[in-house]
Amino acid sequence: xxxxxxxxxxxxxxxxxxxxxxxxxxxxxxxxxxxxxxxxxxxxxxxxxxxxxxxxxxxxxxxxxxxxxxxxxxxxxxxxxxxxxxxxxxxxxxxxxxxxxxxxxxxxxxxxxxxxxxxxxxxxxxxxxxxxxxxxxxxxxxxxxxxxxxxxxxxxxxxxxxxxxxxxxxxxxxxxxxxxxxxxxxxxxxxxxxxxxxxxxxxxxxxxxxxxxxxxxxxxxxxxxxxxxxxxxxxxxxxxxxxxxxxxxxxxxxxxxxxxxxxxxxxxxxxxxxxxxxxxxxxxxxxxxxxxxxxxxxxxxxxxxxxxxxxxxxxx
Amino acid sequence: xxxxxxxxxxxxxxxxxxxxxxxxxxxxxxxxxxxxxxxxxxxxxxxxxxxxxxxxxxxxxxxxxxxxxxxxxxxxxxxxxxxxxxxxxxxxxxxxxxxxxxxxxxxxxxxxxxxxxxxxxxxxxxxxxxxxxxxxxxxxxxxxxxxxxxxxxxxxxxxxxxxxxxxxxxxxxxxxxxxxxxxxxxxxxxxxxxxxxxxxxxxxxxxxxxxxxxxxxxxxxxxxxxxxxxxxxxxxxxxxxxxxxxxxxxxxxxxxxxxxxxxxxxxxxxxxxxxxxxxxxxxxxxxxxxxxxxxxxxxxxxxxxxxxxxxxxxxxxxxxxxxxxxxxxxxxxxxxxxxxxxxxxxxxxxxxxxxxxxxxxxxxxxxxxxxxxxxxxxxxxxxxxxxxxxx
Numbered sequence: 001x002x003x004x005x006x007x008x009x010x011x012x013x014x015x016x017x018x019x020x021x022x023x024x025x026x027x028x029x030x031x032x033x034x035x036x037x038x039x040x041x042x043x044x045x046x047x048x049x050x051x052x053x054x055x056x057x058x059x060x061x062x063x064x065x066x067x068x069x070x071x072x073x074x075x076x077x078x079x080x081x082x083x084x085x086x087x088x089x090x091x092x093x094x095x096x097x098x099x100x101x102x103x104x105x106x107x108x109x110x111x112x113x114x115x116x117x118x119x120x121x122x123x124x125x126x127x128x129x130x131x132x133x134x135x136x137x138x139x140x141x142x143x144x145x146x147x148x149x150x151x152x153x154x155x156x157x158x159x160x161x162x163x164x165x166x167x168x169x170x171x172x173x174x175x176x177x178x179x180x181x182x183x184x185x186x187x188x189x190x191x192x193x194x195x196x197x198x199x200x201x202x203x204x205x206x207x208x209x210x211x212x213x214x215x216x217x218x219x220x221x222x223x224x225x226x227x228x229x230x231x232x233x234x235x236x237x238x239x240x241x242x243x244x245x246x247x248x249x250x251x252x253x254x255x256x257x258x259x260x261x262x263x264x265x266x267x268x269x270x271x272x273x274x275x276x277x278x279x280x281x282x283x284x285x286x287x288x289x290x291x292x293x294x295x296x297x298x299x300x301x302x303x304x305x306x307x308x309x310x311x312x313x314x315x316x
Numbered sequence: 317x318x319x320x321x322x323x324x325x326x327x328x329x330x331x332x333x334x335x336x337x338x339x340x341x342x343x344x345x346x347x348x349x350x351x352x353x354x355x356x357x358x359x360x361x362x363x364x365x366x367x368x369x370x371x372x373x374x375x376x377x378x379x380x381x382x383x384x385x386x387x388x389x390x391x392x393x394x395x396x397x398x399x400x401x402x403x404x405x406x407x408x409x410x411x412x413x414x415x416x417x418x419x420x421x422x423x424x425x426x427x428x429x430x431x432x433x434x435x436x437x438x439x440x441x442x443x444x445x446x447x448x449x450x451x452x453x454x455x456x457x458x459x460x461x462x463x464x465x466x467x468x469x470x471x472x473x474x475x476x477x478x479x480x481x482x483x484x485x486x487x488x489x490x491x492x493x494x495x496x497x498x499x500x501x502x503x504x505x506x507x508x509x510x511x512x513x514x515x516x517x518x519x520x521x522x523x524x525x526x527x528x529x530x531x532x533x534x535x536x537x538x539x540x541x542x543x544x545x546x547x548x549x550x551x552x553x554x555x556x557x558x559x560x561x562x563x564x565x566x567x568x569x570x571x572x573x574x575x576x577x578x579x580x581x582x583x584x585x586x587x588x589x590x591x592x593x594x595x596x597x598x599x600x601x602x603x604x605x606x607x608x609x610x611x612x613x614x615x616x617x618x619x620x621x622x623x624x625x626x627x628x629x630x631x632x633x634x635x636x637x638x639x640x641x642x643x644x645x646x647x648x649x650x651x652x653x654x655x656x657x658x659x660x661x662x663x664x665x666x667x668x669x670x671x672x673x674x675x676x677x678x679x680x681x682x683x684x685x686x687x688x689x690x691x692x693x694x695x696x697x698x699x700x701x702x703x704x705x706x707x
Contacts, residue, residue, distance in 0.1 A: 045519035049384065062533040065524035070516045072387060073526035074410055078380035084370060085342060085381030086516055089388035092339035092368040093517065098389075101519055121380065124373030 002041050004202040009037050013068075015046075020066040021058040025231035027221050027238060028055050030195045031137050032108070035219075036069060038202030039104060039133075039209050045069070047086055048106045051079035051113030054144040055137060077117040080125035080134055083107035087130045104209045105132040110221075111152035112142040115176050126185040126214045133208040134216045136178065139223040147226045151176040154246075155297075156290040157278045159226075164281045169290060174297065182216040183252055189215035191251035191260075196239040200249055200260050207251070220247045228277025240272040245302040256312040259305060266302070269295045318498050318563070325488030328456040328495055329395070329421045329481070330355035332463035334365055335503040338419075339390035339510075342370040342381035346400040347433045348485040349423040353395060375400035379407035379420075386416035387525050389515030391467070393418065397485060398425035398439045405443070411478045412447025412541060414525060417470035417510075418478040420448075421463060424586070424637075425485040426671040434672020435485040437585065438638040440614075441647045447541050449479040449548055450614040452585045457495040458612075459483040461565055464498075467507045468555045474547040484587040486672065502562055545616040552613055569618035571610040572625060574600065578607025580687040581626055581661075584635035585611045585648060588668070588675050592635075595680040604688045611648065619655035629661040630691040633683055635703075637669045645700055662696055668703035679704050 003009070015036035022029045032055060039046045046069045050056045056073045059066040074082045083105050093099040107125070109118050114136040122134060141159050142148040149159040155174045158164045162171040182190050189211040193201035201219065208215035222237035224230070229237055241247040244267040249260040270291060273279040282291040323331060330352050333341075341360075343353045360369045368390075372378045378394045385392040396404065401422060411418055422440050426432040440450055449469065453459040462481040470479040483489055498506075514523045529537060553568055560566025573593050575581065582592050589610040596606045609625060611618070626632055634653075636646020643650060649665035656663060666683055669675045683703065690697040 047388075047516055047519065057528055060524050060527035062527045062529040065527055067524050068522055070519060070522045071524045071526075072384055072516055073528075074380055074383060074414075075406055078377060078407070081372060081377035081380035082384040084372075084377075085340065085384035085392070086388045088340045088342070088368040088370045088381065089385035089390035089392070090517055092366075092385075092390050093388075095366060095368075096339070099517060101517075103517060103519060120373060121377050124377055127373070128370065 002206055004038060004199050004206070006198070012037060015040055015068045016059065017066040017068060019064070021061055022054070023225055025224050025234045027195050027223070027234045028137050028139070029058070030235070031219050031221055034195060034198050034201050035106065035135055035205050038205035039106060040069065044102050044104055044209070046106055047103055048072070048108060049074065049079050049082040049086060051109035051118055052076035053110035053113050055108060055110065057144055076113055078121045079107040079109040079113060079118055080122040083132045084125045084128060084130040087132050105130070107132055107134045109134070109136055110144070111136060111138040111140060112150045115152045115178055116150050123185065126182060126187050126216070129213050131212055132214055133205065134214065136216070136218045137221040138218050139221040139226060141226050143223050143226045152178070154294065156282050156294055158281065159278070169281060169287055170278070178218055179216070179252070187214045187216065188254050189251070191217045192247065192249055193217055194220045194238045194242050194247060194249060196235045196242070197249065197261065204251055226278070229275050233275070237272070237275070240267065243267045244269045244272045245298050246272060248302060248305060250305065256315070257305065257308050258313065259309050269298050318496055318502070320494060320496050322492050322494050323456055324351065324490055324492050325453070325456045325459045325483045326352040326423065326490065327355050328460040329463055329483065330359070331497060332460045333393060334359045335498070335500050336391070336464070336467060336507050337365045338367050338393045340368045340370065340382065340385035340392040342372050342378045342385065342392070342394050344372050344375045344378045344396070344400065346375070346397045348425055348489045349395050349397040349400065349421070351489065352421060352423065375403040376407060379404040379411065382418050382420070383407060383411045383414065383416050384516065386418050387414060387515070388517045389512050391510040393420065395421040395423070397423040398427055401439045401443060402427060408443055408446040408448060410526070413537060415476040415544070416478055417476055419463065419466045419470055420478065420480050422480040422482045423485045423489045424482055432671040433485070435487050436637045436670045436672065438670070440480060440482050441638040443480070444615055444647060447477065448615065449477055451479065451481050451612060452614060453481065453483045453488060454587055454590050454610060456488060456493040457565070459488060460495055460497060461559065461563065461567065464503060464507060465555050465559050465567065469548065469552050471510055472551045475544050475551050477541070477544050477548065487587045496563070498563055506559070506562055548616045549618070567612065569613045570622055570625070571612060573608040573610065575607040575609065575625065577605050578628070579605040579630040579691050580684055581607045581609055581629040581632050582635060582684065583609045583611065583622070583626070583632060583648070583652065585614065586637065588635065588637070591675065591677060592680050595677055595684060599681065599684055604684065606684050606688070617651060619652050622652060623655040623659060626656065626661060627659060631687045631697060632661050632663045633687045633697070634663065634665045636665055636667050639667060639670070662690065664697040664699050664701070666701050666703050673704055675704060
């Protein structure tokens with residue numbers, strides 16, 4: 001397994017060059033840097049596709065590109081299909097002796113490009129079994145187009161298309177469970193990670209890329225513009241999301257779930273949620289039931305995850 | 317050795333693709349393209365080709381995967397019809413803007429609604445501004461020949477644009493016709509290797525494809541596509557001549573038939589032009605000086621050259637197998653007419669065959685006789701006629 005030693009990685013040139021146009025305090029570029037540093041090795045090279053969205057827009061502003069690995073942005077809904085085409089080309093050219101390098105493929109998409117508009121394309125690629133890692137940077141809404149709700153937006157969060165008004169109190173539906181859906185395709189590696197824990201994130205990327213088939217990772221991307229929190233707290237927001245078990249870190253290897261990190265003390269969801277403008281209205285007494293419902297959901301799912309881990313690990 | 321055989325248009329297209337043996341094919345089923353795909357899949361299953369066949373979950377993904385495979389340095393194909401082409405719409409523009417030389421046989425079929433599986437040209441005509449080249453076939457032979465030439469045209473360094481070799485749904489795709497196919501070695505030598513300048517898989521020279529171009533750079537990209545289309549005119553003609561040298565069948569932008577002294581000329585596209593030639597032969601026996609100008613290449617548009625070729629005519633009847641709603645007359649008529657200003661002939665349009673509506677010898681004979689009468693009497697023909705329509 002290649003290294004994730006912080007000391008060594010600090011001395012490795014970034015594969016996403018600085019000078020890109022991400023917002024100050026953006027955690028998306030942090031995620032990409034971690035993913036690329038983990039994936040590219042002396043003898044293993046990366047090729048990336050990316051859906052339309054924040055990370056594409058900020059990194060390829062003509063005539064500049066921040067990408068130091070081959071990169072293709074095609075459209076919003078087809079990062080997975082694009083990646084599968086590139087991977088098929090690789091297999092074809094390798095078979096015909098026209099290429100001898102060891103190349104791994106990473107498809108990137110935000111939650112809008114993955115949970116919503118790119119969902120079919122993702123499902124198709126997972127089912128076909130291309131050797132590729134799909135990375136969804138999940139900032140819980142369509143941030144690039146101006147903070148609209150997606151199927152990854154948690155219930156109760158305020159967005160520009162699910163605003164808090166006199167009658168409606170933000171998004172009315174719960175978030176879609178993407179990792180469960182990915183797992184249902186029978187793929188061998190599914191994981192969830194967070195940029196506040198680079199060692200864990202990078203180990204998962206390396207495991208995923210070693211898998212001779214499709215893998216999927218969802219990575220939480222706190223967005224101070226969309227979530228409305230104090231900008232320097234972006235990475236801390238990721239950590240708090242993990243500590244309150246809104247965003248548990250886990251991996252599912254060949255159907256067996258393992259929780260990667262268990263907080264010593266599981267924090268209340270409100271500690272994290274109420275630091276964010278998008279959940280501010282949930283602090284009002286009349287909206288307490290929404291916050292309670294979110295807390296119940298987190299508790300239920302965390303307990304179920306721990307129970308499943310015990311079952312899966314006991315089964316060996 | 318080249319040999320004569322009997323194949324449907326779909327099978328002829330698949331046979332051409334087999335001989336080319338592309339690196340990647342990403343396909344999704346739609347009638348009437350399906351049998352082309354079945355045939356190609358059987359070549360893969362039998363090991364006659366070693367193409368990576370990617371059986372995607374939609375035409376949108378078919379075009380997405382074909383496009384990225386093409387940018388990754390693989391010779392890449394797909395095929396579609398009608399609603400499938402419509403679902404690809406967004407990616408058609410991405411493919412031409414990315415300058416990916418994809419070859420996509422398009423089996424022409426009407427668009428919904430109401431749903432209809434039969435031939436007309438509304439699918440590809442709707443894509444005429446998408447930056448793709450379009451070459452239409454009259455029969456199975458041309459379907460085969462056009463596909464082989466398509467690779468040379470699309471991949472030419474002065475062009476680098478995607479191309480749709482089009483064939484009429486069912487009328488060509490599902491009808492068995494005699495044709496001559498070239499031997500594999502000849503095809504291989506003619507088509508050559510695909511060696512793009514940059515590739516997504518060149519990890520030693522990382523290139524960003526599909527970058528974000530704003531007000532200061534976007535326009536120049538579009539201008540370059542204009543230039544590529546202009547260059548394509550000569551490339552199509554050169555490739556058509558070279559193909560003639562190896563096959564005995566040369567091709568140009570359009571074909572003229574009995575045009576030397578023709579007073580009445582029918583201009584049209586696709587399989588129906590074969591029927592028109594048959595009718596012209598019959599009416600010539602009655603002394604009606606009729607001719608045919610068959611459009612082979614619709615994009616890049618050859619209208620200046622077509623207008624010149626029509627100069628001797630008295631009346632030109634255009635036959636359109638699609639509509640442009642809100643504009644009187646079909647796309648072929650309106651585009652060609654704008655290049656015929658100052659010409660002495662009268663022009664009119666016949667909309668025919670939508671959704672596969674029958675177009676037969678009698679219909680065409682009536683059209684030509686009517687135009688002949690107008691030419692003789694010096695009267696203007698009716699500008700727009702719907703052929704074989706109940707009203």
